[in-house]
Amino acid sequence: MVSQNTSKMEAHLPMHPEAFRILLVLRGRELHGYAIVKELERDPGRPGRVLPANLYRRIRTLSEHGLIEETEGPGDGEGERRRYFRITRLGEAVARAEALRLEGLLAGARDLLG
Amino acid sequence: MSYYRLLLRLFPPSFRSDYGEEMARLYADRRREVAGRKGAEMRLAIEATADALVQAVGEWGRVALRGTGTILREGTSMDGWMQDLRFGTRSLLRRPGFTAAAVTTLALGIGATVATFSVVNGVLLTPLPYPQPDRLVVLRQVDTRTGSRSRGVDHPDVRFWQAEVPGLRVAGYEGARPTLTGMGEPEVVLGADLTDGLLGVFGLKPALGRDLTAEEDVPGGPDVLVIGYRFWKERMGSDPDVIGRTITLSGKAWEIVGVAPEGFDFPNGAALWRPQQHDETDCSHGCRYMQAVGRIEPGFTLTQVQERMTAASAHLSEAFPKSHRDVTTEFERMLDVQVADVRTALWVLMGAVGMVLLIACANVANLLLVRASERLGEVALRATLGAPRTRIVRQLLTESLLLSIAGGAVGVGLAVWGVSAMVRLAPDGIPRLDQAAIDGRVIVFAVTLVLAVTVLFGLAPALRLARRPLSAAMGASRRTGGGRRTALSRSLLLSGEVALSLMLLLGAGLLFGTLRSIRAQDLGFATERVERFRISTPESRYDTEATIRFFEELERRLDALPEVAAAGSAFGVPLASGSVSTSLTFPDREPVDPADRPDMAVRPATPGYREAQGLPLVRGRWFTDADQRENEAVAVINQAAARRFYPDEDPLGHPIRLSISWGFDDDPVRTIVGIVGDARTWSATEPDDPAAYLPNAQFGANVAYVTMRLERGARTALPAARTVLKELDPALAITGAERIEDVVAEELAPTRFYLTLIGVFSVLALILAAVALYGVVAYSVSRRTREIGIRVALGARSGEVVGMALREGVSPALLGIFAGIAGSLIGSRALRSLLYGVEPQDPGTLAAVTGILLAVVLAATFVPARRASRVPPSEALRIE
Numbered sequence: 004m005v006s007q008n009t010s011k012m013e014a015h016l017p018m019h020p021e022a023f024r025i026l027l028v029l030r031g032r033e034l035h036g037y038a039i040v041k042e043l044e045r046d047p048g049r050p051g052r053v054l055p056a057n058l059y060r061r062i063r064t065l066s067e068h069g070l071i072e073e074t075e076g077p078g079d080g081e082g083e084r085r086r087y088f089r090i091t092r093l094g095e096a097v098a099r100a101e102a103l104r105l106e107g108l109l110a111g112a113r114d115l116l117g
Numbered sequence: 118m119s120y121y122r123l124l125l126r127l128f129p130p131s132f133r134s135d136y137g138e139e140m141a142r143l144y145a146d147r148r149r150e151v152a153g154r155k156g157a158e159m160r161l162a163i164e165a166t167a168d169a170l171v172q173a174v175g176e177w178g179r180v181a182l183r184g185t186g187t188i189l190r191e192g193t194s195m196d197g198w199m200q201d202l203r204f205g206t207r208s209l210l211r212r213p214g215f216t217a218a219a220v221t222t223l224a225l226g227i228g229a230t231v232a233t234f235s236v237v238n239g240v241l242l243t244p245l246p247y248p249q250p251d252r253l254v255v256l257r258q259v260d261t262r263t264g265s266r267s268r269g270v271d272h273p274d275v276r277f278w279q280a281e282v283p284g285l286r287v288a289g290y291e292g293a294r295p296t297l298t299g300m301g302e303p304e305v306v307l308g309a310d311l312t313d314g315l316l317g318v319f320g321l322k323p324a325l326g327r328d329l330t331a332e333e334d335v336p337g338g339p340d341v342l343v344i345g346y347r348f349w350k351e352r353m354g355s356d357p358d359v360i361g362r363t364i365t366l367s368g369k370a371w372e373i374v375g376v377a378p379e380g381f382d383f384p385n386g387a388a389l390w391r392p393q394q395h396d397e398t399d400c401s402h403g404c405r406y407m408q409a410v411g412r413i414e415p416g417f418t419l420t421q422v423q424e425r426m427t428a429a430s431a432h433l434s435e436a437f438p439k440s441h442r443d444v445t446t447e448f449e450r451m452l453d454v455q456v457a458d459v460r461t462a463l464w465v466l467m468g469a470v471g472m473v474l475l476i477a478c479a480n481v482a483n484l485l486l487v488r489a490s491e492r493l494g495e496v497a498l499r500a501t502l503g504a505p506r507t508r509i510v511r512q513l514l515t516e517s518l519l520l521s522i523a524g525g526a527v528g529v530g531l532a533v534w535g536v537s538a539m540v541r542l543a544p545d546g547i548p549r550l551d552q553a554a555i556d557g558r559v560i561v562f563a564v565t566l567v568l569a570v571t572v573l574f575g576l577a578p579a580l581r582l583a584r585r586p587l588s589a590a591m592g593a594s595r596r597t598g599g600g601r602r603t604a605l606s607r608s609l610l611l612s613g614e615v616a617l618s619l620m621l622l623l624g625a626g627l628l629f630g631t632l633r634s635i636r637a638q639d640l641g642f643a644t645e646r647v648e649r650f651r652i653s654t655p656e657s658r659y660d661t662e663a664t665i666r667f668f669e670e671l672e673r674r675l676d677a678l679p680e681v682a683a684a685g686s687a688f689g690v691p692l693a694s695g696s697v698s699t700s701l702t703f704p705d706r707e708p709v710d711p712a713d714r715p716d717m718a719v720r721p722a723t724p725g726y727r728e729a730q731g732l733p734l735v736r737g738r739w740f741t742d743a744d745q746r747e748n749e750a751v752a753v754i755n756q757a758a759a760r761r762f763y764p765d766e767d768p769l770g771h772p773i774r775l776s777i778s779w780g781f782d783d784d785p786v787r788t789i790v791g792i793v794g795d796a797r798t799w800s801a802t803e804p805d806d807p808a809a810y811l812p813n814a815q816f817g818a819n820v821a822y823v824t825m826r827l828e829r830g831a832r833t834a835l836p837a838a839r840t841v842l843k844e845l846d847p848a849l850a851i852t853g854a855e856r857i858e859d860v861v862a863e864e865l866a867p868t869r870f871y872l873t874l875i876g877v878f879s880v881l882a883l884i885l886a887a888v889a890l891y892g893v894v895a896y897s898v899s900r901r902t903r904e905i906g907i908r909v910a911l912g913a914r915s916g917e918v919v920g921m922a923l924r925e926g927v928s929p930a931l932l933g934i935f936a937g938i939a940g941s942l943i944g945s946r947a948l949r950s951l952l953y954g955v956e957p958q959d960p961g962t963l964a965a966v967t968g969i970l971l972a973v974v975l976a977a978t979f980v981p982a983r984r985a986s987r988v989p990p991s992e993a994l995r996i997e
Binding site: 052 | 132144
């Protein structure tokens with residue numbers, strides 16, 4: 004059972020850095036597209052701005068793989084309805100696994116480079 | 118926002134319906150961030166466009182692969198593409214010969230296509246440079262009884278339409294060439310005489326001052342004018358206080374009331390505009406010497422305004438039956454009118470270059486097919502190692518895409534050069550050619566072309582390769598050259614190339630025939646050592662008598678020049694603008710209804726004109742100095758008039774009456790005293806109209822082309838003629854000084870232009886097809902060296918071997934020739950309007966073209982075939 008879950012997670016690794024960041028900003032909260040963009044762009048190391056088509060193709064992929072899901076959102080009931088997203092439990096696990104993988108990579112690199 | 122929604126259309130519908138709304142909203146949010154900062158807004162728009170383009174391509178790729186049943190690991194799909202790109206680049210660089218051949222071929226095809234499209238785009242597709250150009254129309258009078266159409270309208274009609282046709286803003290104009298004096302050398306300036314409101318029709322406002330008004334367009338109205346922006350800048354030194362200043366035109370002072378906006382020079386490069394001040398007592402309804410342009414006003418449609426115009430025409434027909442019976446008025450879009458003459462030709466060129474591109478694609482497909490058979494092993498290996506078939510197709514298509522992107526990049530570079538070459542080569546007659554350039558639309562076209570071309574040449578080989586059953590691929594011997602189906606595809610591609618080449622060659626051949634028959638044409642007048650210029654005497658200083666004496670004196674003095682063998686002047690001369698025609702009556706016949714009177718071109722001429730122009734005298738006599746007003750009124754007709762009006766009798770001695778006069782009040786009954794040959798007047802290809810030449814001493818025209826026949830050995834008489842003119846009247850300016858040879862050459866220029874382009878295209882096609890033939894035969898021979906060696910060892914003669922190899926190339930070529938002949942029987946109709954003196958299905962041209970093609974086919978196949986027969990068996994058998 005455990006091994007099956009592991010392989011399911013590993014199918015998602017390695018993650019594209021941007022997809023990984025999206026998972027991270029969605030941890031513990033529900034955000035709509037524009038809010039995700041604003042969060043992503045707070046990362047000073049990120050080059051350029053996040054553009055609509057790029058973002059939503061990643062969101063689509065992440066949703067299809069079950070790593071994030073759509074929610075009702077806070078539902079202020081006023082004006083245009085925006086679509087909100089949050090991370091799923093599989094998403095949490097994959098993000099953790101990716102972090103571990105990166106850590107391992109980093110550790111290996113440090114060993115090599117001294 | 119709406120722009121982004123446009124971009125969304127690039128995406129597959131499923132993705133759009135899922136996320137389109139959110140994406141548009143996000144874009145709007147982002148725009149709000151940068152609102153007000155122009156540069157930032159622009160940068161965002163550009164970035165978002167690039168983002169949408171890239172992602173849409175990816176998304177379509179995903180959809181396409183899902184269609185073929187692939188499950189991609191989405192998280193790594195981009196990495197997969199990158200991998201494909203890297204792999205493809207490496208694989209192409211490993212075979213530099215193949216890559217260079219493919220890229221060059223594609224670059225030639227794409228370059229020629231993009232260059233031609235730039236011209237089509239500039240001339241036919243770019244809107245006119247005025248506000249709401251779609252609403253600009255040209256008015257045209259249609260005779261519903263005869264179906265004849267004309268752009269001529271009369272002054273009272275324009276006033277009537279202005280008042281009675283709601284939704285239409287209309288202005289009438291007539292080209293004018295007044296002589297400007299008092300500012301250096303006298304000079305003829307192009308201009309127009311107007312009703313009023315011309316700038317308003319074009320949706321423009323004067324740069325300074327005001328436009329002309331209807332109150333000024335009355336007989337005896339003020340002498341005011343609007344000058345062009347360039348005239349203001351160059352001749353008036355951009356004087357800000359120019360309004361109120363006067364300039365002298367044809368001896369009269371005109372007050373400047375306005376300066377037209379920059380770039381406005383309608384019609385025909387006009388630099389000044391004056392009120393027409395039409396005098397209706399002279400000529401009212403039916404004097405259709407003006408042309409009219411209009412604008413459909415906002416809130417009206419063309420159809421609505423056309424309906425009202427038809428009603429107005431009906432009203433005019435009823436009120437003025439003599440001049441308006443059966444006449445109705447139609448609109449044509451101004452752009453259509455401007456490009457009417459070249460539209461067909463340009464689309465034909467586009468079709469021709471499309472064929473070249475197809476041939477180029479076929480060539481590259483051929484190269485890929487050959488290469489595919491070499492790669493069977495590699496592909497099979499990848500398949501065995503678990504690569505899904507779609508992944509293999511994608512990999513192969515990526516390579517094709519790399520090829521066409523490289524070809525496209527080089528091609529666009531070639532096109533930049535090609536467009537400037539085409540513009541330089543083009544005759545003056547192609548309107549708006551200055552608009553031809555590589556602009557955004559051309560780039561979009563080029564990108565689309567690159568993608569389409571990739572699919573065209575890349576998809577079939579890729580699918581063929583990937584679809585091949587594993588076992589077959591693994592078992593395929595490298596010797597067999599890729600199996601029968603691949604060989605068949607290659608043959609069919611060859612046939613297609615040959616067929617297209619044949620059609621292009623035929624097009625070139627037909628245009629060549631056209632050029633030859635126009636050149637061989639007897640134009641009816643001397644085309645060598647003849648010079649002419651245009652001159653007019655201003656009515657303000659010359660009465661009719663003075664005009665007649667002026668032209669007589671000018672002729673006498675020119676005749677005396679050592680360079681000049683004969684000199685004369687006339688109006689209505691061959692291949693020049695300016696002509697008069699009128700209705701004709703026969704006093705010695707039963708009178709006919711005025712509407713049924715035939716038309717006759719009227720050409721006032723001086724005694725020296727016939728010899729100077731080289732018109733052959735067929736019968737009777739030409740004019741002499743004795744043909745003055747006080748003597749018998751005479752006319753000389755051309756052969757077209759003799760054939761048409763006197764089919765069964767001798768025209769000499771018969772009286773005619775023309776309902777037109779120029780310098781005198783009325784034109785008398787004239788006696789026909791001679792017949793001269795027809796002279797092609799409108800163009801080198803249109804037969805002459807029935808025409809009457811009149812002695813100008815009896816007619817008094819004050820505008821003429823002065824024509825000079827040079828003595829043998831004389832280079833030019835124009836400088837001497839200018840001196841003579843300066844002595845006679847220093848305030849007169851001459852225009853349009855030209856050699857008839859140049860005029861005739863210009864007549865041929867469009868045909869020569871199209872011929873050159875189609876010629877270049879067909880030579881390109883021929884080379885590509887020959888290369889393909891050579892390649893296919895050489896390849897097939899090299900694959901069969903072993904077989905050939907065995908045959909030779911077993912005693913086959915070299916002739917048999919050559920024959921066997923020849924068949925490889927000649928059979929598909931023959932099939933292609935048949936297909937090409939069939940295709941050209943249908944396709945050459947498109948050329949008809951460009952041809953003259955040769956039928957689209959001209960058997961001689963077809964035979965010649967087929968012959969050339971066959972020779973090329975044989976040459977291209979014979980060389981490798983012969984090489985095969987020379988291989989010593991011992992060596993052939995060693996090869997594996």
